[in-house]
Amino acid sequence: MLDLLWLIPALPLAGFLVLLFAGEKLGKSGVAWVGAGSVGISALIAGLLKWTFLTSPPEGHHFTQALWTWLDVGAFKPEIALYLDPLSLVMTLVVTGVGFLIHLYSVGYMHDDEDYSRFFACMNLFVFAMLILVLADNLLLLYVGWEGVGLCSYLLIGFWYKDPANCKAAQKAFIVTRVGDTAMALGFFLLVTQLGTLQVQDLLERAATRWEPGSGMALATALLLLGGAVGKSGQLPLQTWLPDAMAGPTPVSALIHAATMVTAGVYLIARTYVIYTLAPAAMAAVAVVGALTLLIAGLAAFAQSDIKRVLAYSTISQIGYMFLALGVGAWSAAMFHFMTHAFFKALLFLAAGSVIYALHHEQNIFKMGGIRKQLPLTYRTFLIGASSLAAIPFITSGFYSKDAILYQAFTSEHGHFLLWLAGALGALMTSAYTFRMVFIAFFGEPKTHVHHKPGWVMNFPLLALAFLSTVGGFIELPHFMGHAQFFADFMAPSFAHAAGHAAEAHHGAGLEIGLMVVAMALGLGGIAAAYVLFLAKPEIIEEKMKSEGNRKLHAFLFSGLGFDKLYDTLFVNPYCWIARVNKRDIVDLGYSFLAAVGMLVHFLLGLTVTGRVRWYAAGIAAGCLILMSVMVFT
Amino acid sequence: MTEAQFVALSPLILVGLAALVVMLAASFKRSNGLALGLTLAGFAASLVSLAWAAKVAPVQVTPLILIDRLALFYLGLVFLTGAAVALLGHGYFEKRAGYRDEFYMLLLMATLGAGVLVATTHFAALFIGLELLTISLYALVGYTRTEPRSLEAGLKYLVLATVSTSFLLFGVALLYAELGTMEFGKMVDLIRQGGHRETLVNGAIALVGIGIGFKLALVPLHMWTPDVYEGAPAPVTAFVATVSKGAMTAVLLRLYLLVGGAIPDSVMTLLSVIAILSMFVGNLLALLQDNVKRILAYSSIAHLGYLLVAFIAGGNFAPEAVTYYLIAYMATSLGTFGMVSVISGREREAEELRDYAGLFWRRPFEAGVFAAMLMSLAGIPLTAGFIGKFYLLAAGVDMGAWVLLGSVVINSALGLFYYLRIVASMYAAETSAKPGAAAREVALLGSATLAALALCLIWLGVFPAGLITLIRSAVLGV
Amino acid sequence: MTIAFYVASAVALFATLMVVTRRNPVHAVLYLMVSLLAVAVVFFTLGAHFAAALEVIIYAGAIIVLFVFMIMLLNIGPPPSTRQESLLLTPGIWVGPSALSVLLAGLFLYVILAGGRSVQAGSYVDAKTVGISMFEIYFLGVELASMILLAGLVGAYHLGKRDLPDEAEGGNG
């Protein structure tokens, strides 16, 4: 059964190839079948594998499938192999499962687009690359997947390339993440040269035995890898690209920029967790990055008017939670939150997409209003997603995963009160901005007319995701609610090495309940505040907005706390200035000199090719003279 | 001749037979399709008989020919390439006036000559195989006799090849005069034992080297390449670039394996200089060329330079590195020149760079395949060319041959420039191309051949291990 | 016989020099024939009688005739074309290449004579031995040589053929 593993990435690749070469000829329904079908079958196989893992787990709870040896040159022998363990299995399930639902949704959403097959080709390629990234057994393959998803992200953000703004957004995403990628590549080089293997598991093993805890090498690699993770996952300080990435079609935002690709950073850190356990300082850095990001993104989300940008900032903020969890050593909690987040954030994006679709590409929440009655199903599913995001107690999956993170942030040996506080404040903000969006967009007076209602292909994924967002949390309950930690138990083999470190100090149920109550109170308080400010008494805000200072504050928050401006002044503008000034500088002179030399030599050599056969024969004779002289006289 | 010997020789016999059959058929009915069919049948029969011959290999058939695994492997390569050229030629000559059957006869005979080269262990057979190949090529290069450039190319090739063959012959004569044998193995043994006149033998080896270097178009014996490549009909150019160089490389490889890598340092230095010069001269001459066939001709000079690097720096895995690089080079050259012949129209060949302007928008399939070929020539990952380059670099690092390595790297960058120039022009907007260069109808067989080649290149880039294993068993079987 | 070798050698060298310096192609061809006959004599003195016979029959007989035939066909007789030849042979053209050839000849001289031992080259190998060896050891070579002749035949036939009606003169191929 496990031998089917290779099919999971192979099917989307096959889909991509078919769409690439025959997409135009297949017709729309053919494209849809190939595009969604390939991912759907992958999802089924992933489900089968999960079942196998649960019923008869392979030895050591991991499974390596060596496909072929790519090259065999001297000591360089990279295997093309897939590695499946609980960690990669969960990622695979989410990528294929959520991916399939989003593909299905796209069948309806993108139906009127002229580049239908190009869209599905890119989406399939993305799923393939993401699966390679997740299942990679060695760094080489992981890097291929990592760059592959980056490429697909670029292609899909700029999908509607006729609008220059979209292309700009795509470029921004590509360039900003490239900063992180460079750091990560350096980290990889460091790992390979220091530890002498490409295999991820061997690397971790060797790192654990060769590097002292707290050693400089471990710290350096951990920080460099963090750089890559921060770039891909839109964390501070490289978060600026993600809100702009919403320029792509909504299913793309749901799949790539919410559910899967942006969590690649989380996956990377979880995959290489051994290195982080060796470098406590790096772990602290991860936690602090996460805490700061979740606060800053939460603040920024308040001021947005574009529904997708609100969701984008909330994505940044939720990934911040995951980083926080990673930073305090709550590995499985991070992955748990990753999973629930994938469900409810995909749901939110798709539901938002349905609204946008119905309102004819209207994304401004202030122009929506009152659609709760016109699109009841969309409204209900959106509400379920929002509740999960806001962590409404007990009935939503987001509650359980967020609670696990907050609990560990407080109690773990890497945890700290301030980290918990940041998380708790974040919970307050999350529920507030989430319900601000719900109240403004779905309640009140209708402001636009609903053009067309989404059909079943778009509604079914919403229902499926709504279901998952609700029950997805029940597989991992807080300690005091009975020992039902299926998820953590399942993940345990992947983080076996950390088990010794993060031996859970048992704090008793009292503390746990206390923390939970505080978090619950903050979450519900946020909703109440949103209700008061945005639905019941909107005049309070209007009043406040009259003052100059508050307007400036709003503008500041709206711009994502001015990071873009900061980077523009700090990096982009100076760079452009240098580039402008340097147009004819010394470095360039060097290059043009080289080019000129090349051309000169080209020209001179060209003179030797006279076209005269006698001259060519003389060349042979002269060559013979030289060759013989050298051979005879030396 | 024993039965085993006959079986071992059957691939060569069948190709020779095919040439005769095509000739007889032409005397009854002149038909492009029939001749192609017979030619392909001949190649197919030879390829099948390779398996038959493999069962009895290695067999020494008289001192002249040795059918061993190396020979069988290269025979397969040569025959496959010959068949691909025949397929390309069918579409190319279909569009043009004049008799076509002679093309297939000459092609089969040239391939037979190359096959003899591949399997030879004796200088007399080397000479005969070489001449069978070359004389057929004179006629093939000048095949379109109404085109002055084709005639000019044929004459130039004739004069220069004869000069270089004379050098080779004179060298062999001197070696024979001193050593008393023309068999490779015995000669190497005698030279190793010593007791001969060093100067004479060294001078003679240099002369033989001229003959071999000419066929491989290494600097300074490269100057014929661009003119002959440009003037010859495109399918013939593909043949010259692949089969004749591949067969000569096989000879070189056989000699290398016999010598066992015990090559004096001075010779190594000399070869290094030749390799570096070939890379630089080839690439620099290609840099600003506007004629695609000439660009590819110059690039083939550079590629043979890379191949020589594999010989020099390869150490223990030189044979497999050389063979892998050669296969990648042959497949891409076949593809690129094949593309020129498929794209070409009735009146004129599509050889100017501007004939390719906007090709992507007119012929996306062909342009894509062409781009893939060029990427492989440039050594972009996931193509066969990359694996070939990687072999070179790995070998160079292993041996610490930094000068060679540096040259390879610089030249790869130079190469990238002009390969991308072609690719860029294919994506550029269409400009005022000279009329007559664009084919109105697509040669289906040719296009299919090229598609297969492109797939093959990517396959070799992604799954190189299979071929590497095969090569290893072939070169270690010697 | 030794003297015959040196005399024949001298004749061959002289005649060959004349070939490459003549302006009238017919003269050059005749000198070439003399040169080949002289080489045949050299073969004879070296004991290679069979080779000597072949040299006369094939080289002097067949190949030279081909050249003469071509000269007739192209109708490049005396006056106008010899004048043209003079124009093509200005010192500027021949000095450099000749120097190159002289250098190469010098190098050959050095290579052949350096460390020389006087080994005699004059043992009689009769036609029977040659024939036996040719059809026992070299029979594959003979077969292939026949293919070479066939290739030459097909090639020359194709290239020399008159244009077909649909082949445009000077048209591009």
Add this chain to the structure above:
Amino acid sequence: MTSVPMDHGLLLAGLLFAVGLAGVLVRRNILYVLMSLEIMMNSAALAFVVAGARWSQPDGQIVFIFIVTVAAAEVAVGLALVYQMFKRMKTLDADAASLMRG
């Protein structure tokens, strides 16, 4: 039967070779070039015969026969090419036949 040193035989071959080469390099008339090529091939053949005579082996003469065969085939193709060239370009000047260069 004779007492000619082998080296002298080779020397003659070498000199003839150089003269032939000079012919190829100097002459612009393509017919002369072809004749010079014959001289070069013939000198190499001579060297083989000399070498064969040294070892009292028939091999030298056999290679000579091969060379003669090749020379005949080559002249046939070469003259056919010359004929076509003369027909289309009305000249035998090899330097004039340089449409391709650079």
